[in-house]
Amino acid sequence: MPAAHRAPDAGARPDGWGALAPVYRWQEPLQRRSVTTLLRVLAPLPGERVLDVGAGTGLVCRSVPDEVRAVAAVEPSAGMLAAADLAGRAAVRADAVRLPVADGSVDVVVASWLLHVLDAGDRAAAVAEAAGVLRPGGRLGVVVPAVPRTTGQRLVRGAARRLADRRGLGAFRVPVDLPGLLTDAGLQVRHHARTGRGYLADVVVCTRAPGPRRPPAVAVSPVSPVGPAAPAPVGRA
Template sequence: MLPFGEEAARRIQAVYATPDVVRQRERVLALLRPLPGEDVLDVGSGPGYLVRSIAEAVGAEGSVRGVDPSTAMNAVAAEHGADLPWVGIDEGGAEALPYADGSFDAVVSTQVYEYVADVAGALREVHRVLRPGGRVVVLDTDWDSVVWHAADRDLHRRVMTAWDDHLVDPYLPRVLPGLLERAGFDVAERVLVPLFNPVLAEDTYSAHTMVTIAEYVTGRHGLTAEDAARWTDDLRSRGTDYLFSVNRYCFVATARSEG
């Protein structure tokens, strides 16, 4: 899996600041619908951009907690929310949330559960910390949905197969609705959130991600640094024929009362 140290934190911060991910964050926030005075948890809060947006929506009468296992990510997130005293950042994992039962009105998690070994258990944890009738918004990527215009299709397939190793489940959205239902939720909305780059520009999700992929796959599945460089050079040479898209899937669900 990907490391989440200081260098990764800086890289992810740059990716999350791209217009592509800003639009995704706005969509997730609209689906979460945070209200003034609510208590909200962001599971896998990363650099804290979404935490801050939620905090601005709930105001000082509410509260927002972000939880993430990465010390480096939490340092960045804490900086983003330093001027908002109703924001707190905690270290912890999705499978054992460090909060009491019924602590939150809403929980959100974006691009997290595909990294988690026990997703069923993690979703039961979300149900535990939610108040009866509380809501959860979950977004993850199906990496089988990638369309990327590469001339060397064989090399591209090898690279993307190796990239799958960075996740526990690169196709998690296919089973998320069932996992949510079995964890005690009623799924209310299923929303497609595509990332689409019809041109290559440096301030895009795909431009940042191809660098991360190239570094990750080097030395895996027989791929060399030269292979990775050929792959990125191929993509960058598409010119006006450059095209990238990937689908992310967002699920909105409500916690059923136990018993």
């Protein structure tokens, strides 16, 4: 794809997550173990370009080492972005299924606690989009909820799903289709771990296989960075 950038109509969906944003950071400690494990395996390096998709209130951005400078957060919820602490990283309001960066322009994509809230079609599109913006050999890191193993875990997951249904927070299902989606997108799984301290989670790291890129997407106008001093997002000219 040429240097045009793709952006969604981020305001088209109800912002259920925005209403939850003021209290969302209270549960970040339950996500921290999985995010720490993910970033340890991904090991982003100084000079690499990192895209945090579905950034929420900024746990990943705050956890990436300071020396990794080229980090950008992508988040569709205006309310989440308003409540986020992104540690000074760039922020763009955009959707996971239509990322505002050029194909093949990113070294690392992170999708932490995101794919389980998307329906099957959007989840497939988001995985394909993440693969498309990665350079050949680039890494995708994913955290998703694991299948509950105990009665207590099933009760907690059921309560979370009911809350999601009431607040319009998305599918909130264990994405059992993820292995096939990764393969279909030309991604090779290099690491899989399960974390149980905090939320029960599967942590998966993939690499993009060498080969031709997907067909170009239709170019649209770029999304403006959020905040008066936000630098340009990863991959922009």
